[in-house]
Amino acid sequence: MLKVEEISRKYGELTVVDKLSFSVNQGEFVALLGPSGCGKSTSLKMIAGLETPDAGSIELEGRNITRLSPGERKLAMVFQSYALFPHLKVEDNILFGLQARKVPKGEQKKRLDSVVDLVGLGDHLQKKPGQLSGGQCQRVALARAIVAEAKLCLMDEPLSNLDAKLRNEMRTEIRALQQRLGMSVIYVTHDQVEAMSMADRIVLMNNGKVEQIDVPEALYNNPKTIFTAQFIGSPPMNIIKSGSENLGIRPEHIEISEQGMPATILSCDYHGADTIVLADISGQGEDQKLVKIRYPGHALFASDQNISISWAPQNEHRFPL
Ligand code: ADP
Ligand code: MG
Numbered sequence: 001m002l003k004v005e006e007i008s009r010k011y012g013e014l015t016v017v018d019k020l021s022f023s024v025n026q027g028e029f030v031a032l033l034g035p036s037g038c039g040k041s042t043s044l045k046m047i048a049g050l051e052t053p054d055a056g057s058i059e060l061e062g063r064n065i066t067r068l069s070p071g072e073r074k075l076a077m078v079f080q081s082y083a084l085f086p087h088l089k090v091e092d093n094i095l096f097g098l099q100a101r102k103v104p105k106g107e108q109k110k111r112l113d114s115v116v117d118l119v120g121l122g123d124h125l126q127k128k129p130g131q132l133s134g135g136q137c138q139r140v141a142l143a144r145a146i147v148a149e150a151k152l153c154l155m156d157e158p159l160s161n162l163d164a165k166l167r168n169e170m171r172t173e174i175r176a177l178q179q180r181l182g183m184s185v186i187y188v189t190h191d192q193v194e195a196m197s198m199a200d201r202i203v204l205m206n207n208g209k210v211e212q213i214d215v216p217e218a219l220y221n222n223p224k225t226i227f228t229a230q231f232i233g234s235p236p237m238n239i240i241k242s243g244s245e246n247l248g249i250r251p252e253h254i255e256i257s258e259q260g261m262p263a264t265i266l267s268c269d270y271h272g273a274d275t276i277v278l279a280d281i282s283g284q285g286e287d288q289k290l291v292k293i294r295y296p297g298h299a300l301f302a303s304d305q306n307i308s309i310s311w312a313p314q315n316e317h318r319f320p321l
Helices: 040-048 090-100 105-119 134-147 164-181 192-198 216-221 226-231
Strands: 002-011 014-024 029-033 055-060 076-078 153-156 185-189 201-206 209-214 238-242 245-249 255-257 261-270 274-280 290-296 306-310 317-320
Touching: 002 040, 014 040, 014 055, 014 209, 029 040, 029 192, 040 153, 040 185, 076 134, 090 105, 090 134, 105 134, 105 164, 134 153, 134 164, 164 192, 185 192, 192 216, 201 216, 201 226, 209 216, 209 226, 226 238, 226 245, 226 317, 238 290, 261 290
Parallel strands: 029 185, 029 201, 076 153, 153 185
Antiparallel strands: 002 014, 002 055, 201 209, 238 245, 245 317, 255 306, 261 274, 261 306, 274 290
16 A cells, blocks of 8 residues: 655765665554664655655555645654643544544544544543553554544654553554554554564664565564674574674574583573573684573573583574675
């Protein structure tokens, strides 16, 4: 339903989005993922019509919308800052767009009733945003996007103001809503866990460019570059220089075993369910070569202890030097 083709944007001499192309299918949840400053928000703003691309085109359902005003695109947006009107009641915040578009009152009421149950705001309609928690404010912003019944909903880091527990709950909630309503969503985030757990497909960006576009499993199992390999998964994939290539192995795929590559323990970082063990695999007289190992449960190794590590060959990744 949406086709972004080679859009670019410069600020002065700096190219912040460089020939970005991707598409969104009807009912699909696509995450735009990448480190802070890689051009995610600028890309989303170009799709929304809040920024104009210097080159490239954007098509919505076969119609070129590259130069249309935001209003003409009929897209819904949810931002990190909830962008609610503090002086308006929750109800009026939700209905603001419909009121502005002069949607008949009966229709407004119908849409309000159905969305209020979905996002659980029934008891709060007469309150002002100042009387709500962060999670409730984000639900109001979400409700406003849903009642708009837009073809495509754009979300820019909508959960980053919430604490970790609420963020987790809202992730599940947004994903469930999106699936129930069959919404098409572009969701911007710098958090790989968020993208991996919510998205049907991920557009991974690096420095204004597409690094890799794939379903979450493929980004994890078949990263095409070291950047992807290390951006997806935590701790990042270990990269070991070996002859003419880089060998990649994830911390969760390394076992501490009877036989294998000799290593020396440097430190153990206990997390509860597992321990991240930092070890040195360099030979005598060589510079340190560090690897991280995700060890299930509580690892009780002394620093300087000598161990052996191994992994299954099918878990090796290879990247050219
Ligand atoms: P992200 O959302 O991935 O963190 P942004 O799209 O916000 O990244 O920004 C990408 C780059 O563009 C950053 O280096 C940022 O400083 C720069 N940038 C964003 N907006 C402007 C602007 N209006 N003027 C100049 N530089 C900008
Ligand atoms: Mg941003």
